[in-house]
Amino acid sequence: MQGSNSPNGSPPHNDFDATEKNSRMQRFLKGVEWLGNLLPHPVILFVWMSVLLLVLSAVMSYFGVSVIDPRPEGASGRSADGMIEVVNLLNGEGLARIVENLVTNFTGFVPLGTVLVALLGVGIAEHSGMISAALRGLVMNAPKKMVTFTIVFAGIMSNTAAELGYVVLIPLAAVIFHSLGRHPLAGLAAAFAGVSGGYSANLLLGTVDPLLSGITQEAARIIDPAYTVGAEANWYFMIASTFLISGLGYFVTEKIVEPSLGEYNPKDADDASVLETQIEKVSTLEKKGLLWAGISMLIFCLLLAWTVVPADGILRNAETGLVSGSPFLKGIVVFIFVFFALPGYIYGKITGSIKSNQDIVDAM
Template sequence: LVMKAPPRLITVTVVFAGVVSNTAAELGYVVLVPLAAMIFYGLGRHPLAGLAAAFAGVSAGYSANLLIGTVDPLLSGITEEAAKIIDPSYTVGAEANWYFMMVSTFLIAIMGALITDKIVEPKLGKYNKDEASIDLSDQSSMDPLTKQEKRGLIYAGISVLILAGILALTVVPEWGILRHPETGEVTGSPFLKGVVVYIFFFFAIPGYVYGRTVETMRTDRDVIDAMSHSMSTMGMYIVLVFFAAQFVNFFKWTNFGTIFAINGAEFLTNIGMTGPIIFLFFIMVCGFVNLMLGSASAQWAITAPIFVPMLMLIGYSPEVIQAAYRIGDSVTNIITPMMSYFGLILAVAARYKKDLGIGTLIAMMLPYSMVFFVGWSVLFFLWVFVFGFPVGPAAPTFYN
């Protein structure tokens, strides 16, 4: 997508690709950010502008996407557990914020491109390659795909179409076996409750087909080795999830969540802050906490048991609360050194400007954070409270 984009559309394409890259978790940090800097340099533009555009899309637009990605079932699971403090029967599906996040993808892409072209790149000025800490002679191009790699992509694409066809047979017809058994609807269906399984197959099968075609996966041992290598990087995450689950359940067991929620709701009612304006402060709090706790799931595991029940008690649905949280959690990712990939981005940036430090990188990314906060919040209020659109399929705005 990025390599084939016309030069005049390269900025918006880079930001857009960064936003949708979270379908593959955090791959965009590793692949797209260095690639964008390289492409901008090859076009005679400032490489740090390309890096900033990609970083803004990948990180500040992390929650937005056209598809249901890996972050959706993760956050919805935490939200559901927090909502059950107030309503034990409440369920939150992975599709809870899909509509809002789909529209947000285009907003982030447009805002990111405008900030890059109108603010960041003009301030960076003309690039001098003498500022680089590496030899940039081979940074202006990439090796083209081989015939075998192109064939692998074609076969992998065919496998995706086959999987999509099978999926469609289970949910599109009225007799689809994965529709809701009682209502016949897709909302609340076994398909959406088990969407993680579909995400697994949509990555695993095309990945194997490609690997088999390009001969990187010849035997079952190659598949196991590849999966083992991937899982070896998940140790920190598994430990994090373990303690997050304990924390949420501890809140339920001690009733701290209920106590904080009820007293907090009473306080907000007493001071008259029960209208939509409460979400502006909620987004600001989430953005501030994110400066110190960079992981989306870790932060939500700590804050959801307090804020979800509290805002439910003053009349707002968990789905809307989660959508607001995702704005605050995303927009400040790019200005905090506590974000796990900040060091990687700093290292890539230092290739093109050897004296670049943390302060310079934060200053370069600050305009994105500020504009995204304002623009995304405005979209949230217009979408939810002015036009009354649901944030996801059958997602209510209010909770009684």
Template sequence: MAADARETSAPRRNFFTRFLDGVEWLGNLLPHPVTLFALLAVGIVLLSGLLGAIGLAVEDPRPVGTSGRADDGMIRAVSLLSGDGIRRIFTGLTTNFTNFAPLGVVLVAMLGVGVAERSGLLSSAVRALVLGVPKHVVTVAIVFAGIVSNTASEVGYVVLIPLAGAIFYALGRHPLAGMAAAFAGVSGGYSANLLIGTIDPLLAGITQEAARLIDPEYVVLATANWYFMVASTFLITLVGSLVSIFIVEPKLGKFDAGKADPDILDDRMMEPLSDKERKGLMWAGFALLGVLALMAVTLVPEWGILRNPDTGDRINAPFFRGFVVWILIFFVATGFAYGRVVGTMKNDRDVINAMAAALSSLGLYIVLVFFAAQFVAFFGWTNLGAITAVTGANFLQDTGMTGPALFILFILMCCFVNLMLGSASAQWAVTAPIFVPMLMLIGYSPEVIQAAYRIGDSTTNIITPMMSYFGLILAWATRYKSDLGVGTLIAMMLPYTIFFIITWSSFFFLWTFGFDLPVGPGSPTYYSP
């Protein structure tokens, strides 16, 4: 494809664009991401030594008897410069790396994605999808697909985001703009969805335990925020699409193919499909139907083997907890079916070679994950994340506010804490015992409190390196821009965070306090002690 087909109009310069340029410049003053995580890990060790020496501690808000709660009811900064701390570092260095959740998920998923990519399936599917489709419709579809993909666990991170880059490249648009749109939907819109996902029963259980500190019989359902989540899906799709089209993509300007990995650039992406490729897609479709039928057999019937063996539940079940296996099966089955028809795959050796090639492309990501895993583990060992969460909660308590405006500070506090404590469940496990009883006593229901928390938790996922998949997104992005740094990625995603916080928080106030609509089935806005 001619170079001029890759160009877009010159980026518009205004105050907001210059502000993002400043963020990018400051962020890119930081060292290479691998070096940055290594330095952060060392910094946490040194800081823990200082804070441990001065005895920094806060009162643990969790109930007596909670797993992990100290006998004296305090959360103390743990020094990693002590003898025990140094021994823990040396014995845990390997397991920190191998047990880092995103690493296994990515490696397993990429085994399947590699087969689909090497066979030519992904290229043909992208071409079939984008040829003749208006560009703005593609942007909307990608953001929406990102939000909905959360139902299927990690599929959005390991499949949709890199696929979005390929789609935008095929359309002659900046691939990073496509990845940004997908990332905004998958991670920025984490708490918006049409369906109940695996995180919903987990958060509801934490909220229920916190609510029972006030009302021992209170029950919080997994569907507690479902109505608000469904409505938020369309809001985040709209806002994410507008930010992509009018802010992010214009700022990125034209795509410089000279800084991209040549292996991912294919100027045949816009060629019409051949008859053999159409036939291959048809057989891939048959393979897809077979996989879907197998999935249904394991989940839908009462005797489904991948339902929860204790409760029979379909959501909190091995089916979703092990969804990465379905990603592997899906791509191997459809990729091989396509490859057999078009002649790119003939036997098991071709499949194995495709898997090996896919993993060989993850070298930088694996190195980055090693150091990121150490940083995340050290941060957890020192209790600094939990101390930050409790300190922020105490600050809100000290404000003395009781009206709905309190939720503004609450959401912003959750945004801030999420920058350092990336796990939604870990953050809520520490803050829920503070906020849920406190806000219940002044008249707000646990379900509404949880909905507000989820806004704050989701909107800053896309700008914090503490988010488990941030390193993966960075690795994907460097395939299109080899000199891309942490600052570039943060500046690219910051507009989504800003507009998501403003619009989603406003929508929350309108939904709950303006129209007094329930955030979910049987979920009132107010609670009467």
């Protein structure tokens, strides 16, 4: 007993400070978890916001609330007095407005078509198993010192395939941490942080980018009906965010989350045998598929560069000769589709996950 205490019988000062810090961090993390669990499903939030909008429209219409229309004079839809008045959606006229425009509001939403086209290509790559194999290969072959950073980075990159990161990477991260003698929950948390916290960051353009650019374009056209926002508008910020979030995820996991979980002995874990049997390495056939898929990606990118980089490139703007406003940028969603569909198909044919044209249709 005396060996673990100071001469006056009290615990060592450093141990006390460490325990107090861990206790504070645990309380903070539990508070964050409690607040997060209070939030309802996003669909329910959307319903509540819609109901709130209906009520506010009636109240503000009753009080005659209006604002100055920011659009220039003569713009389509601008009233003669230059004011925008609140429309009551709870009276008969408002109900008719909702019913008559519900379908066109949905089908006329700019991001809808672009996201669907991009998802068709990503669907082939995901269905073939190419993206899953690439993520597993990236994480499982990472150096030990870089495992945490690589897991967070892979989580961020996984958003090109929508929810694949949640299904594949999060449990895989727990398995890898366990195999290294580290706490599986720390690996799980690191992967979840990358998949969720870095959802809109990436080194590649994915399905999220056409969606966000479409929403931005719709908002911008309130003032300028001819304004266009390409899917690549946020690309530089996305690239920088990818490395920033990966670094932050690494720091938080290594310095805060894992120390707060305490010592971990893989042999004493109840789920140790289960975790040990869940490691699925990338097979030789999958490596061959990834190699040829990567070659096809490279060839496609070189062909695309041939149409854009030269001054007389066929996908440049015919009037200005520039890349801005060119068919390349306007049709970039089509290239996102091909970028994922072509290597996904090649990977699937090599590994046998795509055997017929029906498999391609099912994937899309």
